[in-house]
Amino acid sequence: MTAAPLLARFLHVRRSELERTLQVAGFAILLGWAMYTAFNATQAIFLIKAGPHAYPLFFIVLALAVWPMVALQGVLTRRLG
Numbered sequence: 001m002t003a004a005p006l007l008a009r010f011l012h013v014r015r016s017e018l019e020r021t022l023q024v025a026g027f028a029i030l031l032g033w034a035m036y037t038a039f040n041a042t043q044a045i046f047l048i049k050a051g052p053h054a055y056p057l058f059f060i061v062l063a064l065a066v067w068p069m070v071a072l073q074g075v076l077t078r079r080l081g
Contacts (some may be wrong), residue, residue, distance in 0.1 A: 008015045046058055 004015060008018045009019060011018070012065045043058065047054060047080060050058075
C-alpha cells in the first residue's frame with residue numbers, strides 16, 4: 001500500500017490533485033528558504049557595516065518594505081478566499 005491515499009486524506013486534497021499540491025508546497029518551501037536566506041544576509045551585512053546603533057533603523061525600514069505585501073495578501077485572501 002502506498003502512502004498517497006493517506007497523505008491526500010491528511011492534506012484534504014483529491015488523490016488526483018496530490019502531485020500538484022506537493023509540487024506547489026515544494027516550491028513554497030524553496031521560496032521561503034530563499035527569502036529567509038536573503039533576509040539574513042541583508043540583515044548581517046547592514047548591521048555589521050552600520051553597527052549596533054542602526055538596529056532600530058533596520059527594523060523600521062524592514063516594516064516599511066514589508067507592510068504593502070502583507071496588506072496585498074490580506075486583500076487577495078479576502079477576495080479570492
